[in-house]
Structure formats: structure tokens, C-alpha cells
Amino acid sequence: MSGHAYEHIAAELRDAILAGGLTPGARLPRHADLARQYGVSEIVVRQAIDDLKNAGLVETRGRGGTWVRERPPVRRISSERYLADLGPQTVPQTSFTRDQGITWEQYRLDTAYRWIGADERLAGLFGVETGARVLERHFVFYAAGVPAQVSRACLLAADVERTPVADSRNEPWPGGTINQLRTLGIEVDDIRESVTTRMPTPQEAQTLRVAQGVPVFAITRLMLAAGRVVEVADPIVIPGDRAILDYSIPLRR
Structure with a gap:
């Protein structure tokens, strides 16, 4: 041996x-x-x-x-998933419910909102001054009762303060952030994502029920409207044994 x-x-x-x-x-x-x-x-x-x-x-x-260990079903996360948020919302859905293949009734979203001053990293991602007022939103996404994703998604107070978007009681919102911003006259026309892998924090592992030794995808997402960053999700965390990130890269001359 x-x-x-x-x-x-x-x-x-x-x-x-x-x-x-x-x-x-x-x-x-x-x-x-x-x-x-x-x-x-x-x-x-x-x-x-x-x-x-x-x-x-x-x-x-x-x-x-x-x-x-039970082997959780693997979902494919397509680069076209945000089309579900663009609508029209004839049936309530978001990019998450589309990824998971679940109905609106099987979808649950736990939320925690607070106002913060942007630290250096967040301000840099938004392209604003450090300390700018930001709505920090922490989400836990559930599919049919199973926690599948957590995220910290931030919006600028200048865009959303004193609007229905800043009220956590309106969640979950069909069409997600894209539809929320549209109601304010902000049309998201570009999304950029940066994906890394790492081990989960103890809190992430507990919340998402990640088994010992399983890494997570950590995604930083920027939503832009006419070249301006209007949302920063940093990070979006997904267990690495439950997802395949599926990207389409069209080539145009």
C-alpha cells in the first residue's frame, strides 16, 4: 500500500x-x-x-x-437570466426563480435593510465619494424552503431614498432590482459580473447549510444605466456544489 x-x-x-x-x-x-x-x-x-x-x-x-451527504440538485445560471427581470411580468418571476425553476409561491426572500456610508471599496465600485449615503440590503434567497443564495446589494440613496424601493416590506419584488429601478425611471442597460471562488465565512456556511470543505462562488455585480453604476451587489454567494455558471459570449464584428 x-x-x-x-x-x-x-x-x-x-x-x-x-x-x-x-x-x-x-x-x-x-x-x-x-x-x-x-x-x-x-x-x-x-x-x-x-x-x-x-x-x-x-x-x-x-x-x-x-x-x-445528500447531493443537492445543480442549477445552471445562464448569462441570460436577467431577461426574466426585464419582463413583461405576466407571471411574477425574477432571475432567481427562473434559475431555480420554481414558482413565485415557492420563492422566499429574507431581507435586512439599513442606511450606511459607503466605505472605500463600495464607493470605488459605485464611482462616488467615500461616505456617500447608501441603502445596504442583505438578502437570503430560498427555493422551495431551501436557502440557496445570499447577497449584499446596495443602492444609492440619491436614487431610492423616500421611494417604495427603499421599503423592505415591498420585497420580494417581481422583476427584482431591474424592475425596481425602472419604476424610478432608471433603465438598467448593462450588467457586469466578476466571479471568484473561496471558502464560505462561518455565517455564510451556517445560513446556506454549506458542508465542510465545499467552496462558494462569490460574485461582484454592477448594474449600470447609461454608463452610471446604479447597483452594486458585493458579494452574491452561491454554494459551489449547487450551481454551474453558464455564460454565452456572442462575437460581433
């Missing part, structure tokens, strides 16, 4: 999970049983299980043992 014993055990269990021999929801043998099976100590078995947890393949439930 080449390599460390725990690596060999982890590899065999990983192969069994990926091949379907150990199905989602199945309980792994007890540490003591695996130790006897492989002729190693329980410390070595724990190292192997830690490897699988770090890969997002298994989870430990208190003293109830170790279980193969």
Missing part, C-alpha cells in the same frame, strides 16, 4: 460514494469497525473521514455517526 493508510481508506470510501455503492443518506460503518477492517487505529480512520468531510462527501451528525 503506497502513501499513508488514511489516504488509502479515504480513497476507497470516496470511490464507493462516487460510484454509488454508498448512496446519499447511507451511514458509514462505525470507526471501530473500519479500524478492524483495515487493520489500523481509530485515529487513522478519523483522518480518513476528515478527508471525506473536507471534500464535502460526508457529514458527521453529533454522536449519530457519519453519513454520505
Whole structure:
């Protein structure tokens, strides 16, 4: 056996999970049983299980043992998703409900609004002076009861203060931010996104129920109207094991 014993055990269990021999929801043998099976100590078995947890393949439930993680459905996030926000809104929807393939009744949005002064990063993204008054909106998006996305989406007070858009009680809003701004006479005509991957913060992992070892997509989005940035979403966070980012890049001469 080449390599460390725990690596060999982890590899065999990983192969069994990926091949379907150990199905989602199945309980792994007890540490003591695996130790006897492989002729190693329980410390070595724990190292192997830690490897699988770090890969997002298994989870430990208190003293109830170790279980193969359920595999959440993967959704494809198309670069054309914002067409759902452009309307017309004959059926209430947003880019999120379109991505998730859910009805408006299956959609839930938790919100927290507050007024802040833009820090240096946020001011730089907006192209305004540091300290400019901004409406900071924290969202948790749910699809059929499952938390699927969190975001911090900011709007300039000069655009939205003392309007229905600044009232969290009006959420969720069909057509999302694009439709909100349209009601104020602001037509979003350009969207720019920057995508990175990282490990979730403890709060993100708890809110989104991200398993240990699973990274997230962290997206910075700018919405523009006639060249002016009118919304900054920084970040939008999506679990990496639940999404494929699907981009279309048309080439024009």
C-alpha cells in the first residue's frame, strides 16, 4: 500500500460514494469497525473521514455517526437570466426563480435593510465619494424552503431614498432590482459580473447549510444605466456544489 493508510481508506470510501455503492443518506460503518477492517487505529480512520468531510462527501451528525451527504440538485445560471427581470411580468418571476425553476409561491426572500456610508471599496465600485449615503440590503434567497443564495446589494440613496424601493416590506419584488429601478425611471442597460471562488465565512456556511470543505462562488455585480453604476451587489454567494455558471459570449464584428 503506497502513501499513508488514511489516504488509502479515504480513497476507497470516496470511490464507493462516487460510484454509488454508498448512496446519499447511507451511514458509514462505525470507526471501530473500519479500524478492524483495515487493520489500523481509530485515529487513522478519523483522518480518513476528515478527508471525506473536507471534500464535502460526508457529514458527521453529533454522536449519530457519519453519513454520505445528500447531493443537492445543480442549477445552471445562464448569462441570460436577467431577461426574466426585464419582463413583461405576466407571471411574477425574477432571475432567481427562473434559475431555480420554481414558482413565485415557492420563492422566499429574507431581507435586512439599513442606511450606511459607503466605505472605500463600495464607493470605488459605485464611482462616488467615500461616505456617500447608501441603502445596504442583505438578502437570503430560498427555493422551495431551501436557502440557496445570499447577497449584499446596495443602492444609492440619491436614487431610492423616500421611494417604495427603499421599503423592505415591498420585497420580494417581481422583476427584482431591474424592475425596481425602472419604476424610478432608471433603465438598467448593462450588467457586469466578476466571479471568484473561496471558502464560505462561518455565517455564510451556517445560513446556506454549506458542508465542510465545499467552496462558494462569490460574485461582484454592477448594474449600470447609461454608463452610471446604479447597483452594486458585493458579494452574491452561491454554494459551489449547487450551481454551474453558464455564460454565452456572442462575437460581433
